[in-house]
Amino acid sequence: MKDKKIRMVALDLDGTTLNNQKEISARTMTAFRKAMESGVHIVVSTGRTFQSLPKQLFSIEGLEYIVTSNGAHVTELATMKTIYENYLTxxxxxxxxxxxxxxxxxxxxxxxxxxxxxxxxxxxxxxxxxxxxxxxxxxxxxxxxxxxxxxxxxxxxxxxxxxxxxxxxxxxxxxxxxxxxxxxxxxxxxxxxxxxxxGANTSKAEALRFLMRRLGVSSDELMACGDSPNDMEMIKLAEIGVVVGNASEEMKSLADYITDTNDNDGVAKAIEHFVL
Structure with a gap:
């Protein structure tokens, strides 16, 4: 099944996009490239800080935005500028x-x-x-x-x-x-x-709402993929909420679709299934 409506794909890193060697697989990199070539925005949405991001991310041509610190911070990669902040008081x-x-x-x-x-x-x-x-x-x-x-x-x-x-x-x-x-x-x-x-309303979902307004993307054009409780809100926000096979049963219960594990190209398979 392909859903051509999807215009943004939000992806957690650890336990989701990264395999157990903390790398993005070749198949996943290919899925990214094909999705971005078709006009889909790939948005990394992680609990990591910006400094803690894997260097491999910065080699992905066409990657525009990274959400870090569970939605406290959004960076525009072309300018390396902070375009959104949502901190604790x-x-x-x-x-x-x-x-x-x-x-x-x-x-x-x-x-x-x-x-x-x-x-x-x-x-x-x-x-x-x-x-x-x-x-x-x-x-x-x-x-x-x-x-x-x-x-x-x-x-x-x-x-x-x-x-x-x-x-x-x-x-x-x-x-x-x-x-x-x-x-x-x-x-x-x-x-x-x-x-x-x-902060009081800090989440990956809130940061994604900011980006969606900026890019003119609606929630029914969003796919989000994750594995942990800090991914819950963005999975609920998305039209297609994807949970990887290595996630807990609690997380899987929230999913519209359960893909393969992070160590078996689960993110790539979800992009291939719904976007490409």
Whole structure:
């Protein structure tokens, strides 16, 4: 089945477009090229910061926009300019820091397109690895700074996202109830062990709505593909919400279409099926 109405394809990266080697496959790159040649806008929509994006993305000719930090930031690649921002308020940052300070949790924050982590935690990961996170990813994408909570207060007017990582899953449910009491934030997740905190209406879907207005694209001309809770809103927004086969059953229940896994060209197959 081909749906020629689709004019924009929004794609999550980790666990979706990227395979398990953190690469975009040749088949997916070909699908991108063919879709863009036919006038379809391919929009990367990720929880990563701009600095953490895989270099391979910047080799894709015709890629126009990248949504980063779960919708807090949109970059126009032709000019490398920020064209959209949706950050936490300074008051929300203060409240989050008040609740988290002294808990001992792994806390990260995104500022200026970069991801920051407490220096002590970073050095521990370098020395000892991690039992529940990708240590190599941390070492290659995180910037260590002393006193992460103090840093967030010092930069409270420009916080894109705050991430809390739980070594023990059972702590997550308890802290969800606590964090949900904070006004002016959104709470989502990109993998089993974390929560990601954004502004009051920050989401990939809101950033895509901005781009859709800019490009004259309606929601019935949108296909979105993802695998995790931080993809839920854009999957609901899209006329065709696609979930990869490696996603949870909860995510699959939201899908209009379930494609193959991220490691078996699921995104390419969805583009071929609905767009090409």
């Amino acid at each position: 300074s008051h929300a940052v203060e409240e989050v820091v008040r609740v988290l300070r002294g808990t001992g949790f792994s806390i990260e924050t995104f500022v200026g397109g970069k991801a920051f982590i407490d220096k002590a935690e970073y050095e521990d990961v370098v020395a000892n690895g991690s039992t529940y996170r990708d240590a190599e990813y941390i070492k290659s994408t995180r910037n260590p700074i002393p006193h992460i909570c103090d840093y967030m207060i010092e930069n409270k007017h420009q916080i894109e996202n705050i991430s809390i990582n739980f070594e023990h899953i059972e702590e997550k449910e308890k802290w969800q109830r606590i964090l949900e009491q904070i006004e002016g934030i959104t709470l989502t997740s990109s993998f089993q062990h974390n929560f990601e905190i954004g």
